[in-house]
Amino acid sequence: MAGASEALRRFWRRAVQTARLVIGVPDYDTYVAHMRAKHPERGVMSYEEFFDERMRARYRSGGGRCC
Template structure:
């Protein structure tokens, strides 16, 4: 039974990540995986979820350029 719940949670996480990617929303879980794989060092910590979303919003809306597909 636990295996089924674990599989269901994993499926929902993947679907959530896919939907966020389609709509251009930032994905904190993917950021953490990338950060730990490429940038982790002793004494350094990844951004908190709130910091990550605020940074993503600034990057998207404060660039001054067009941020849409059409």
């Protein structure tokens, strides 16, 4: 029964992550894990800083990606 419970938990986490990506909500937990694993020398933004930065990057006019 414990295995099924863990599988359901993993499924739910992935479903939530996928839904957030689809609607454009940034995933703070993934960001923190990435920063700690790949850039330990750099500080981690607070959730509020991260959210503001992601929204500015997403809705920036003029600059940014071409497509």
